[in-house]
Amino acid sequence: MTIEEQVKSIFKNVLDISPSEIKPDETLASSLGIDSTELVEISVGIKKELGVALADSELKKSHTFNEIIKIVESKKVKCA
Amino acid sequence: MQPVAITGIGLVTPSGIDRRKFWSNVLHGRSVIKKIDRFDASRYRSHIAGHVHELDAYSNVSSRLLKKIDLFSHMGLVASEIAIQDAKLDLSKEDLKRAGIFMGNAIGGWLYAETELRDLYLEGREGVSPFMASAWFPAAPQGQISIHYGIKGYSKTIVADRASSLMAIGYGAKNLLRGKNDFILAGGMEAPVTPYALLCCNTSGCLSPNNEEAQTAYRPFDKNRDGFAIAEGAGILILEPHSRVKSRGVDVYANIIGFATTTDGVDRIKPAQDGIELARAIRMALNDAGLQPPDIDYICADGAGGVESDISETKAIKLAFNDYARTIPISAPKAVFGNMLGACGAIDVITTVLAMEHQLIPPTINLRDPDPDCDLDYVPNEARAKDIKNAIVINRGRGGINCVLVLQKP
Numbered sequence: 001m002t003i004e005e006q007v008k009s010i011f012k013n014v015l016d017i018s019p020s021e022i023k024p025d026e027t028l029a030s031s032l033g034i035d036s037t038e039l040v041e042i043s044v045g046i047k048k049e050l051g052v053a054l055a056d057s058e059l060k061k062s063h064t065f066n067e068i069i070k071i072v073e074s075k076k077v078k079c080a
Numbered sequence: 081m082q083p084v085a086i087t088g089i090g091l092v093t094p095s096g097i098d099r100r101k102f103w104s105n106v107l108h109g110r111s112v113i114k115k116i117d118r119f120d121a122s123r124y125r126s127h128i129a130g131h132v133h134e135l136d137a138y139s140n141v142s143s144r145l146l147k148k149i150d151l152f153s154h155m156g157l158v159a160s161e162i163a164i165q166d167a168k169l170d171l172s173k174e175d176l177k178r179a180g181i182f183m184g185n186a187i188g189g190w191l192y193a194e195t196e197l198r199d200l201y202l203e204g205r206e207g208v209s210p211f212m213a214s215a216w217f218p219a220a221p222q223g224q225i226s227i228h229y230g231i232k233g234y235s236k237t238i239v240a241d242r243a244s245s246l247m248a249i250g251y252g253a254k255n256l257l258r259g260k261n262d263f264i265l266a267g268g269m270e271a272p273v274t275p276y277a278l279l280c281c282n283t284s285g286c287l288s289p290n291n292e293e294a295q296t297a298y299r300p301f302d303k304n305r306d307g308f309a310i311a312e313g314a315g316i317l318i319l320e321p322h323s324r325v326k327s328r329g330v331d332v333y334a335n336i337i338g339f340a341t342t343t344d345g346v347d348r349i350k351p352a353q354d355g356i357e358l359a360r361a362i363r364m365a366l367n368d369a370g371l372q373p374p375d376i377d378y379i380c381a382d383g384a385g386g387v388e389s390d391i392s393e394t395k396a397i398k399l400a401f402n403d404y405a406r407t408i409p410i411s412a413p414k415a416v417f418g419n420m421l422g423a424c425g426a427i428d429v430i431t432t433v434l435a436m437e438h439q440l441i442p443p444t445i446n447l448r449d450p451d452p453d454c455d456l457d458y459v460p461n462e463a464r465a466k467d468i469k470n471a472i473v474i475n476r477g478r479g480g481i482n483c484v485l486v487l488q489k490p
Contacts, residue, residue, distance in 0.1 A: 016144040037148070040210035047206070 003050065003076060004069050010045035011065070014038060022065050029061035036061070052076055081368050083335035083488065084253040085325045088167025088318030089430050090159040092269075094130030094311050095417040097138050097158070103434050106413050107463045109445040111295035113309045113418055119275055126287035128294040129273045130311030130418030138162070148211040149224055150189025152271035155314035156221035157228060160265055164229075167318035168330055169263070171229055180261035181225050181235040182252030184244030184268030185218040186422030186477070190277040192216050218422075221269050221314075234260045239422070241477025242384070243341070244268055246425025249317060250339035250485050256321050263324065267426035269314035281310050281421075284349055284478060286386055298419070299446035300383030300412040301390050301454040308385040311418025315426030332490040333433045337470075338369025344480025350388050351476055355396030358482040362400035362472065365484035371470055373404040378441055378471040380432045381458075383412020384419065391453045393474065396482075398456070409466060411459040413442040425475040429485065436468045436489045 001009075008019050015038060023031040028039075039059055047053050052075045059068060089099070094112045096102035105112065113128050121127035132155065139158050146154060164171065171179075193216040199207035214220060219237035226235065234255065238248040245268025252266035272281055281287055288307035290297035298309045325332055342361040344352035351358070366372065382393055398405045413431045414424055435441055440463050447460035473485045 016142075016147060037210045037214065044206055044210070 003073050006049055007046065007069055007072060010042055010049060014041045014045055024066045025064050027062050027064055034061055046072060050076060081254065081338060082257050083322060083337050084256050085320050085322055085332040086317050086334050086336065086433060087320050087325060087330050087332055088163040088169065089333060089433065090162030090166060090316045091314070091427060091430055092132055092135065092155045092159045093313040093417050093427060094132055097134055103438070106416050106431060106442045107440060109416055109443050109461060111416055111445060113294045113298060115291060115294055116273060116278070118273060121278060124278055125282050125289045126291065126307065126309070127278070128288070128291050128297055128309045130309065131273060132312050148215060150192035150215045150220065150271060151312070152185065152189050152269045152314070153215070153221040153224045155271065155312070156183065156269040156316070157224060159267065159269070159314040159316040160225050163265065163316040163318050169318065175262060176230050177232045178262040179231045180233040180252065180255065180264035181222050181231055182238070182248040182255070182264055182266040183222045184238045184240065184246070184248035184422050184425060185221065186239060186241050186244050186270060187272055187277055187280065188218045189216040189220055189271060191271055191274045194274055194276050225265060240481050240483070241479065242419065242421050242424055243475040243477040243481045243483035244422035244425065245315065246428065246473060246475040246483045246485055247341060249336070249425065249429060250341070250483065253319055253336040253339060256319055263318060263320040265316055266319050267314065267316035268423040270421045270423040271312045272310045272421055273312050278310065286349070286384065288385065296446045298385050298415045300381070300385045300415055300444055301451060301458045302447050303449045303451040305385045305387070305390065308419040311420045313417070313420045313423050313427060315423055315430050317426065317429065334436055335488045335490055336485060337488045338365040338371070338486030339484070340364035340368055341481070341483045343482065346480055349478050351392045351480055353388060353392050355392040355399055357480070358393065358396035358474070358476065359399035361482040361484045362396065362474070365472060365486050369486040369488070371486065373401040375470050376401070376408055376472055377466065377468040378432065378435065379408055379410040380428045380471060380473040381410050381412045382474045382476045383415065383444065384476065385415070389476065390451065393476070394454045394456055405456055409441050409457050409459050409464060411441055411444045415445050425473065425483070428473045428475065429487065432471050432473055432487055436471065436487070439465060439467050441466050441468070
């Protein structure tokens with residue numbers, strides 16, 4: 001499973017949405033109406049599933065899904 | 081006090097969510113108390129309760145939101161929606177900065193909290209859902225209702241044990257008369273059928289251990305009573321000042337015309353045995369309503385089914401009503417579905433409103449062998465026809481809380 005697929009799966013489980021609802025280039029706030037507590041849960045999910053710890057500044061409502069994927073991928077490479 | 085109109089009602093109870101079904105079950109005294117099967121409660125001294133069914137059938141709460149909230153908030157949201165529709169309120173045309181929410185709750189959202197505490201001890205800090213912070217506390221339903229409808233006006237959550245929601249309704253009505261809100265949602269919710277909440281209720285010593293006879297265990301004013309059975313549920317009223325009701329052209333179920341509360345200052349659990357402070361609350365509420373003892377046609381009693389609580393409630397009614405005490409029908413309809421703790425006041429008000437509407441007094445079930453010290457007319461086991469113009473609702477909480485609301489048929 002690619003990193004994108006794994007993160008998508010975390011979003012799907014945390015937000016109880018279908019993957020098609022994720023608009024990769026729209027902000028999380030505008031596309032998913034995400035709240036700050038949901039962001040914390042997604043952050044915990046990413047750490048659990050991918051072993052990547054994101055700082056608060058790296059996971060924000062104003063980020064797009066694709067921006068988050070890039071951050072996770074770059075941190076995953078550094079970890080490896 | 082000036083009358084405040086009840087223009088909408090919504091309930092979620094073990095006896096039904098549909099109002100007609102609820103009323104039929106309460107009127108016919110069909111007990112729905114049964115052994116708890118949601119978790120293994122067999123080792124608890126009392127392990128019977130009234131359970132809500134059909135909640136999902138009435139709910140339009142998204143599965144995404146359900147993950148963030150406890151059952152007590154869910155029941156509050158469902159009851160709120162029913163009440164808003166019942167009152168024919170179009171919130172898109174209201175100034176929601178002048179809409180308020182007055183809720184009562186006693187113990188908070190323990191189903192959510194217990195699960196997360198278990199995860200805390202098993203998995204550490206990161207095992208705990210971040211929604212825990214906003215899901216468990218008693219004012220959580222107020223927040224969820226506020227978010228769901230965009231209500232932004234003066235609001236409050238009252239925590240006063242089993243008097244919580246009656247107190248919320250009373251204070252909400254008083255607040256409306258001060259002109260702070262155009263209308264309010266008032267009521268309460270409780271979800272105590274969880275392992276830890278049930279344990280806390282058990283240790284209070286107020287619950288019946290008569291598990292083998294679940295449907296007859298809760299027997300207010302009976303000589304063989306040994307406590308109440310808990311229940312989950314929610315009740316919400318829409319309250320509006322009369323000036324607004326006229327312009328909206330909606331029907332009024334009943335008016336709130338008096339409210340008072342006192343405290344015993346005697347014991348952390350039991351009510352004061354002399355009933356003096358409850359009697360004072362009754363007299364203060366009657367005075368607030370501008371009524372005299374002979375004006376009251378029905379008393380919806382607290383009826384907690386404990387030895388001390390039932391006798392002291394009886395004493396208080398005698399002290400407040402003197403010679404008239406024996407002439408006023410009194411009942412505790414909640415014995416049918418169980419005691420909803422912080423939500424029971426809202427359901428008692430709704431039951432009394434329905435009794436006024438149908439001109440029928442719902443009975444006190446399981447009253448077969450009256451306690452000689454409880455010698456008033458408790459409308460035992462069978463409903464009774466009666467035109468009710470004025471009624472009072474009594475709720476009491478641990479720590480000696482006494483609360484009385486006066487209702488009048490429009």
